[in-house]
Amino acid sequence: xxxxxxxxxxxxxxxxxxxxxxxxxxxxxxxxxxxxxxxxxxxxxxxxxxxxxxxxxxxxxxxxxxxxxxxxxxxxxxxxxxxxxxxxxxxxxxxxxxxxxxxxxxxxxxxxxxxxxxxxxxxxxxxxxxxxxxxxxxxxxxxxxxxxxxxxxxxxxxxxxxxxxxxxxxxxxxxxxxxxxxxxxxxxxxxxxxxxxxxxxxxxxxxxxxxxxxxxxxxxxxxxxxxxxxxxxxxxxxxxxxxxxxxxxxxxxxxxxxxxxxxxxxxxxxxxxxxxxxxxxxxxxxxxxxxxxxxxxxxxxxxx
Numbered sequence: 470x471x472x473x474x475x476x477x478x479x480x481x482x483x484x485x486x487x488x489x490x491x492x493x494x495x496x497x498x499x500x501x502x503x504x505x506x507x508x509x510x511x512x513x514x515x516x517x518x519x520x521x522x523x524x525x526x527x528x529x530x531x532x533x534x535x536x537x538x539x540x541x542x543x544x545x546x547x548x549x550x551x552x553x554x555x556x557x558x559x560x561x562x563x564x565x566x567x568x569x570x571x572x573x574x575x576x577x578x579x580x581x582x583x584x585x586x587x588x589x590x591x592x593x594x595x596x597x598x599x600x601x602x603x604x605x606x607x608x609x610x611x612x613x614x615x616x617x618x619x620x621x622x623x624x625x626x627x628x629x630x631x632x633x634x635x636x637x638x639x640x641x642x643x644x645x646x647x648x649x650x651x652x653x654x655x656x657x658x659x660x661x662x663x664x665x666x667x668x669x670x671x672x673x674x675x676x677x678x679x680x681x682x683x684x685x686x687x688x689x690x691x692x693x694x695x696x697x698x699x700x701x702x703x704x705x706x707x708x709x710x711x712x713x714x715x716x717x718x719x720x721x722x723x724x725x726x727x728x729x730x731x732x733x734x735x736x737x738x739x740x741x742x743x744x745x746x747x748x749x750x751x752x753x754x755x756x757x758x759x760x761x762x763x764x765x766x767x768x769x770x771x772x773x
Contacts, residue, residue: 477750477751477756478748478750478758478765478768479768480750481725481726481750481751482725482726482731482750482769483726484726484727484728484729484731485518485725485728485729485730485731485732486768486769486770486771488517488518488729489514489517489518489731489732489770490770490771492517492518493514493551493770496510496511496514496544496548499544500544501542501543501544501545502543502544503543503544503547507544507547508529511529511532511547512526512529515528515529515732517730518730518731518769519701519702519730519731519732519733519736520555520558520732520733520735520736521702521705521732521733521735521736521739521740523736523739523740524558524735524736524740527558527739528551528558531557532547532550532551532554535547548770551770552763552766552767552769552770553766555765555769555770556762556763556765556766556767557762558735558738558739559735559738559745559760559762559766560762561738561739561742561743561744562744563718563719563744564691564718564719564744565719565746565759566693566718566719566746567591567656567693567747569656569689569691571655571656571687571688571689572655572656572657572688572689572690572691573646573649573657573659573682573686573688573689573691574656574657574658574691574692574693575642575659575675575679575682575690575691575692575693575715576588576658576659576660576661576695577661577675577692577693577695577711577715577717578663578694578695578696578707578711579663579707580611580663581663581697582695582696582700582704582723583695583697583724583749584660584695585614585617585618585660586617586621586723587695587721587749587757588618588658588660589604589617589618589620589621589622589625590621590749590754590755590757591658591747591757592604592621592622592627592658593621593624593625593627593754594755594757595656596625596627600655600656601652601655601656602625602627602654602655602656602657602658603627603628603630603645603648603649603652603654603656604618604621604622604627604628604629604630604645604658604660605629605630605631605641605642605644605645605646605657605658605659606618606619606629606630606632606641606660607638607639607641607642607659607660607662607678608638608660609631609634609635609636609637609638609641610634610635611662611663612634615631615634618631618660619631624754628648628652628654630644630645630648632644638661638674638678639677639678641659642659642681642682642685645659646682646685646686646687647685650687655688657686659678659682661675661678672710672714675714675715676714676715679715691718691719692715692717693718693721693746694708694711694712694717694719694720694721694743695720695722695723696720696721696722696723696737697722697723697724698722698725698727698728698730698731698733698734699724699727699728699730701728701733702736704733704737705733705736705737708720708737708741709740709741712741712743717741717743718743719743719744719745719746720737720738720741720743720745721746721747721749721757722734722737722745722747722748722749723748723749723757725748725749726749726750726751731769732769734748734765744760745760746759746760747759747760748760748765
């Protein structure tokens, strides 16, 4: 990951880092003692950043154990180790579907998460890196999604397969895989309909798309969920529903620059046990980058 991206990451996390670091500084000003109040206040600080109860409890317990075993002298020494503990929570086993040599990837998520834009940005970045990418526009219920993908496909110089507004999305998946076979594309990325995660019809439709993809694709099929970081714990509820219905393989988190609760990345990774493979910290075409737990944790805590 390049230095310019680290700089953009730091700037993108400014809201979260400002609040989080401010709370840590208040904590440190109360004194150096590692007493019961310190550990309670540290737990409150992590929860306020939306890191979730499970991840927060485990991190604080590990830090307490660490403080005892390594005889950390004071509160400042514990806070210095916090970045490593956050990174450990984010280091979840799992492949990056976009790094597979060949793959068919269904990109899912509710409307408004930046799903279609993410598909476009990913297609552009991957095509520029030398991948043979093809896009399927299977969000046939939203005319704007089809138009958006056309724009991104032109920017990326990659083909986009579409059908008229209102067509069967499964037919688009079939057409896209067929086109990929004939053009030797090695990466198939399919944009799917959003709507609400509570819609049984949507989940049934997405399950059908996955079955068609698994039946027709010559490549491994993966499901990637795009989440809007600004939705916080509500986004986590949505993610659980998608994961339950589709067995999601990996996560993309967008709009981290728009929230002071960037700790939601930790809560989501820990709760779902899924790797975060991309994060977005801006509107630019290059503001969706591979996720590195250690760099993210450093940028969040403000270690560097």
